[in-house]
Amino acid sequence: MAKVTFDEEYCKGCGLCVSVCPKKILEISKTKSNDKGYFVAQMTDQSQCIGCAFCATMCPDCVIKVEK
Amino acid sequence: MAERKLMKGNEAIAEAAIRGGCRFYAGYPITPQNEVPEYMSARLPQVGGHFVQAESEVSAINMIFGAGGAGGRAMTSSSSPGISLMQEGISYICGAEVPCVIVNMVRSGPGLGGIQPSQGDYHQSVHGGGHGDYKMLVYGPCSVQECVDLIYNAFDKAEEYRLPVMILGDGMLGQIMEAVTLPEMKDPATFPKHKWATDGTGRGKDRRIINSLYIVPDELEVINQRLQKVYDRMAEKEVLFEKYLCDDAEIIITAYGSVGRIAKSAVDILRAEGKKVGLFRPITLCPLPTKELKALANQASVKEFVVTELSMGQYIDDVRLATDDKKPIRFYCRTGGNVMSPEDIVAFIKGEN
Amino acid sequence: MAVVFEKPKFLTDTPLHYCPGCTHGIAHRLVAEALEEIGAENVVGVAPVGCAVFAYNYFNCDMQQAAHGRAPAVAQGIKLVNPDNIVFAYQGDGDLASIGMAEIVHACARGANITIIFINNGIYGMTGGQMAPTTLLGQKATTCQNGRDPKVNGYPIRMCEMLATLDGPSFIARGSLADVKNVKKSKEYLVKAFKNQKEGKGLSFVELLSTCPTNWHLSPLKAIDYVKNEMTSYYPLGVYKDLED
Numbered sequence: 087m088a089k090v091t092f093d094e095e096y097c098k099g100c101g102l103c104v105s106v107c108p109k110k111i112l113e114i115s116k117t118k119s120n121d122k123g124y125f126v127a128q129m130t131d132q133s134q135c136i137g138c139a140f141c142a143t144m145c146p147d148c149v150i151k152v153e154k
Numbered sequence: 155m156a157e158r159k160l161m162k163g164n165e166a167i168a169e170a171a172i173r174g175g176c177r178f179y180a181g182y183p184i185t186p187q188n189e190v191p192e193y194m195s196a197r198l199p200q201v202g203g204h205f206v207q208a209e210s211e212v213s214a215i216n217m218i219f220g221a222g223g224a225g226g227r228a229m230t231s232s233s234s235p236g237i238s239l240m241q242e243g244i245s246y247i248c249g250a251e252v253p254c255v256i257v258n259m260v261r262s263g264p265g266l267g268g269i270q271p272s273q274g275d276y277h278q279s280v281h282g283g284g285h286g287d288y289k290m291l292v293y294g295p296c297s298v299q300e301c302v303d304l305i306y307n308a309f310d311k312a313e314e315y316r317l318p319v320m321i322l323g324d325g326m327l328g329q330i331m332e333a334v335t336l337p338e339m340k341d342p343a344t345f346p347k348h349k350w351a352t353d354g355t356g357r358g359k360d361r362r363i364i365n366s367l368y369i370v371p372d373e374l375e376v377i378n379q380r381l382q383k384v385y386d387r388m389a390e391k392e393v394l395f396e397k398y399l400c401d402d403a404e405i406i407i408t409a410y411g412s413v414g415r416i417a418k419s420a421v422d423i424l425r426a427e428g429k430k431v432g433l434f435r436p437i438t439l440c441p442l443p444t445k446e447l448k449a450l451a452n453q454a455s456v457k458e459f460v461v462t463e464l465s466m467g468q469y470i471d472d473v474r475l476a477t478d479d480k481k482p483i484r485f486y487c488r489t490g491g492n493v494m495s496p497e498d499i500v501a502f503i504k505g506e507n
Numbered sequence: 508m509a510v511v512f513e514k515p516k517f518l519t520d521t522p523l524h525y526c527p528g529c530t531h532g533i534a535h536r537l538v539a540e541a542l543e544e545i546g547a548e549n550v551v552g553v554a555p556v557g558c559a560v561f562a563y564n565y566f567n568c569d570m571q572q573a574a575h576g577r578a579p580a581v582a583q584g585i586k587l588v589n590p591d592n593i594v595f596a597y598q599g600d601g602d603l604a605s606i607g608m609a610e611i612v613h614a615c616a617r618g619a620n621i622t623i624i625f626i627n628n629g630i631y632g633m634t635g636g637q638m639a640p641t642t643l644l645g646q647k648a649t650t651c652q653n654g655r656d657p658k659v660n661g662y663p664i665r666m667c668e669m670l671a672t673l674d675g676p677s678f679i680a681r682g683s684l685a686d687v688k689n690v691k692k693s694k695e696y697l698v699k700a701f702k703n704q705k706e707g708k709g710l711s712f713v714e715l716l717s718t719c720p721t722n723w724h725l726s727p728l729k730a731i732d733y734v735k736n737e738m739t740s741y742y743p744l745g746v747y748k749d750l751e752d
Contacts, residue, residue, distance in 0.1 A: 089508055098527035100720075100727040106687055124527070139512040140687045146532025147523055148514040178588055180580075204587040208580065209613035216577035216610075220584025223571050224551065224592075228584065246574050352569035352585065354549025354592035358519075363563050365554075365572040 088137025088154040090129055097149045099124040103141035109134045112141055157336040163298045164189035164231075164328040166336070167257060167321065168197065170302040171229050173339045175309045176255065177203035178228040180217035182210060182236060185269040186325045187259040190231040201339075211236035215243030215256075222252040223364035225351030227309045227342075231257035233325070234275050235266065238283065244318060245284030248381070249366025251350075253312035255305065256290070257321045259328040262464075262491035270491025271325035273411060276468035279322050280440045287378055289385045291319045291392060292440040294410035298332040300437070306337050311392070313348070315384050322439060324411045324464055326493065389441035396435040397446070399425060403432030404457045405503060406450050408473055410436050412493070413462055419496035424503060430455070431503070439469075444476040451477035459483045462499055464492075515539035517550070521564045528720045528727020530684035530734075531558060534626055535565050537690070537715075538597065541697035542568075545705055547593040551585050553578040555602035558632040562597050576607025579614035582621045593704055595622040601631045604640040604664050611670070618675030618709035622700045625666060625712065627681075628719040629738065636722030640664045643741055648722070663741060667714050671747040677708035679748035683716040685734035689744065696746070708750055716742055 097120060104112045104127060111131045119125050127149065129135070137154035161169070168190045171179075179198055181191040191207060198205045208214035214230045221228035232240065237258045247254060260275045262268040277283075279292050291311055295301040301321060308319040349362070356362045368374035398418055400406060405424075407417045414435035424431040434450060436443050450456055458481055461470040470485050477483070486502040488494045501507045517539035525531045542550055550568035554560055556575035563570035573581040578596035586594040603611050603625050611623065630648055631637040638648040638655060641663050645654040655663075667681045678700055682693030693715055700711030716738045718730035725733060 088511070096522055100528035102528060102727055102731065105728055105731070137511050142512040143687045143690050144533070146525065146528070146530055146536075148518065148532070148536055150512070151510065151514070152512040153508040154511045178584065180584065206583065206587070206617075209609050213577065213580040213610050213613065216574055216580035217584035219573070219577075220553070220571060220581035221588045222584070223581075224585040224588040226584070226588030228588070242574055243577070250572075352551045352571055353589055354551045354569055354594075356569040357567060361567065362569045363572070365563055365570070367560060367572055 087133065088135040088152060089132065090135055090141065091151045092127060093149050093151070094120050094126045096147045097124055097126040098147060099126060100146065102144040102146065103127050103150060106140045106144045108138060108140060109136060111135060156338060158333060159336060160331055160333050161298065162189055162329065162331045163301060163323070164259070165193045166298050166334050167301050167305055167328070168193035169336060170306045171255060172197060172201055172203065173337055174306040175227040175340045175342055175345060176229045177201065177342065178221040178226045179203070179230065180206040180208045180214040181230050181232065182208050182214050184233045184236045186261055186328050187231050187233050187257065189328065190257060211239040212243065215240035218254045219243060219247050219250070219252055222247070222254040223250065223352055225348050225353050227345070229255040229257070231259070233259045233261045234263050237275060237278070241284035244290070245286050245288055246366050247318055248288030248290070249286065250364045251316040252364060253309070253316050255308045255312055255319050255321070257323065259323050259325050261325045262489065268491040269325070271412065271464060271493055272489065272491060273324050273413065273464040273468070274489070275322065276439065276465060279320055280442070288381065289440055290317060291315060291388060291438070292322050293320065293437060294322050294439045295327065295437070296411050296415040296435065298327065298330065299334050301327060302334050302336065313346070315388055317384065322411070324413070326412055392438055393441050393443045394437035395443040395446055396433070396437060398433040400432030400434060400450060402430050402455055404430040404455055405460060406432050406434050406456055407460045407462060407499065408434040408447070409462045410439060410469060413464055416494060416496055417462055417499055420499035420503070423496055423500050442472050442476065447473060447476035448478070451480035456481055460486060460503055462486045462494065464488060515543050517542045517567050519565055519567045523565060524561055525558060526721045528718060528730060530717045531626060533684045533690055534624065534715050534717060535562065537694045537697050538595065538624055539566065540694055541701050542593065544698050545701045547701060547705070549589065549592045551592050551594050553582045553585070553596040555598040557599035557602050559597055559599055559626065560633065576602050576605070577610055578602065579607065579610040579621070579623060583614060583619045586619065586621050593701060595624060597624045598626065599632070600627045600629065600639040600641040604666055615670045615673045615676045615710050615712065618677070620704055620707055620709055622704050623710065623712045624697070625714040626717045627714055627742065628717040630719045630722045632719050632722055643737055665742060667712070667747040670712055676710045676712055676748055677703045677750040678711040680746045681714040681716070681742060681744050683734055683739055683744055684718070685716065685731050
C-alpha cells in the first residue's frame with residue numbers, strides 16, 4: 087500500500103496530477119482551498135494507490151510526496 | 155622583480171594587468187586596442203589564466219560579469235564602438251556589484267568614426283552610458299607608465315569598492331611605445347577570498363546570488379542608496395591629479411590623458427616666454443578632483459582657465475560645474491582623430507589661432 | 508515505508524511563481540534531480556531574463572542572474588574561473604533563440620564545458636505573450652494577433668537541429684514535459700548532459716518543450732495537449748547529438 091501526501095500550500099490546482107493518475111483516485115477539491123485561494127489536489131481513495139508517482143512526476147510545484 | 159622594458163601601450167597594459175592579478179580576459183578585436191587581446195591570448199595561459207575571444211563585446215562584458223561574480227579577477231578591453239555595446243553589461247555589473255577592469259582605448263566618433271585618438275567618450279564613461287544611477291572608478295592616464303601603474307592596482311580597487319574600474323585611454327596611448335618599469339607579479343594566493351562570490355559552494359541560506367533584479371521598489375531604493383555611499387567613499391579616498399606650476403599661475407590649462415601631457419609642454423614653452431601658466435591634470439575622472447578645481451578658481455592669481463580636449467567639449471562641462479563660473483573658461487579642441495601639438499595650444503593661448 | 512518521490516535537495520523551499528500548469532516547475536525539478544543523481548557538489552546556475560528570471564530563488568546553489576540572452580556568456584565566465592564547478596544556464600526561447608542567439612551559437616561552437624537548459628514554450632511569457640522565435644506558424648500571440656504569418660514573421664527555429672551542425676557540443680537532445688513518459692525521458696537527457704559536463708566532454712544542450720497556459724489562453728490540460736500535438740510535431744523529440752555514438 088502506498089501513501090501520498092500533499093504539501094497543499096504549494097498546490098495551484100492545475101490538475102496535471104489528476105490527469106495522469108492511472109487509478110483515477112485524485113481530484114481537485116471543490117471546497118478546500120489553500121491560503122492563496124487555489125482549490126487543492128487531494129486523494130479520493132488512498133487504498134487504491136499503487137505508488138507509481140505519476141502524479142508527483144507531473145506536478146510542477148513539488149506538492150506531492152509518495153511513499154511505498 | 156621590477157623590469158624596465160620598451161613596450162607598446164596596449165601590451166604594457168595587458169602585462170601590468172596580469173601582474174596585478176588578472177587571470178581572465180574576454181575581448182573582441184577593434185582598433186586601436188587589438189594588441190591587448192592578442193597579448194592576453196598568448197600570455198594568460200602562461201600564468202594559468204584564461205583567454206576568450208568573445209563573439210561580440212556584448213558577450214565579452216557578460217563573460218566578465220560571470221567571471222567577476224565568481225570571484226575571478228576579470229578584465230576586458232575595447233574601443234569606443236565596442237564600449238558602447240558593453241553599456242548594458244556595465245550597468246548590470248554595477249547593479250550586481252561585480253568587480254572588474256575595463257580598458258577603453260577611445261577612438262574618434264561618432265558612429266564608425268575613425269581609428270585615431272579621441273576623448274569623445276568622457277561623458278559616457280564618467281556620467282554613465284548605461285541605464286540607471288551607477289558610477290565606475292575612471293582613470294585618465296597620460297602615459298604608458300601611468301597606464302601600467304594604474305591598472306596594476308585596478309583589481310584591488312575594483313574589489314574594494316565592488317565595481318568596474320575603467321582605464322580611459324585616448325587611442326594613441328595604446329599605440330605609442332615607451333620605456334616602462336613593470337611592477338612585480340602579485341601572487342594570487344594573497345588575494346582575499348570573497349564571501350559574496352559564486353564559487354559553487356553555497357547552499358541554503360548561505361547561497362551567494364549575483365543579481366541586479368529587485369522587483370520591489372523599496373529594495374531597489376536601498377540598493378541605490380548603498381551604491382551612492384560607495385561612490386561617496388570613493389570620492390573621498392581615490393581622487394588623483396597632477397598640479398604643475400599652478401601656485402603663481404594666471405592661466406590654468408586643464409586637460410587629462412595624453413592631452414594633459416601635451417599641455418604640460420605648452421606650459422613649459424609659455425613659462426619660458428615669461429607667461430605665468432600652470433597645468434591642472436585630473437588622473438581620476440571619476441571621482442573628479444572638484445575640490446582642487448574649486449580651489450584654483452578661488453585662487454587670486456588665476457585669471458582664466460583654458461580647457462583643451464580631443465572632443466567638442468565634454469570635460470569642460472565638469473570644469474564649469476566645479477569652478478562655478480568664478481573665472482572665465484576658454485576652450486580649445488581638435489577632433490576627428492587629430493591631435494593638437496603643444497605649439498597649437500601656445501598659439502591658442504596667445505590668441506593667434 | 509520508503510520514500511519513492513519527494514522534492515529534491517537542489518530546490519529551495521521558495522514557492523514557484525509560475526502560473527498553474529506551467530511546466531517550468533517540472534523542468535526546475537528535473538534539473539535538481541539530475542544534479543543530485545550525478546552527485547554534483549559545487550554548482551553555479553545562471554538565470555535568464557524571462558519567466559525563469561527568479562530561478563535564483565528556486566535552485567539551491569550559488570546563482571547568477573544574467574542580462575537577457577547572455578546566460579551562456581555569463582556561464583562561460585563562471586566556468587573558466589572555477590572549472591571544477593558544474594555550471595548550467597537555464598533559459599527561455601526569447602532569451603536563447605532571439606536576443607541570445609549569438610551567445611548560444613558561439614558557446615556551442617566553442618564547446619564550452621557548460622550545460623544549457625532551453626525551455627521552449629513558443630511565446631514570451633513574462634512580458635505578456637508576444638511572439639517568440641519558436642512561435643508556431645498560425646499560432647496567435649500579442650505581436651502576431653492573426654496567427655504567425657511566415658511572410659511577415661518568418662519561420663519558427665528548431666534549435667537542436669541547428670546547433671547539432673556544430674562540432675563543439677557533446678550532447679544535444681530535445682525532450683517534452685507534456686506527459687510522464689517524456690518527463691522521465693527529459694530527466695535522462697539532463698542526467699546525461701550534466702554527466703558529460705562532469706567528464707569534461709564539452710557543451711551539453713537540452714531543449715524541453717513546455718507549456719504556457721496563460722499566454723496560450725488554454726487550460727493547463729489543453730496546454731499539455733498543445734505540446735503533445737502541435738509543438739511536438741514541429742519540434743521532433745530525441746537525441747540530436749551524442750559524442751558517444
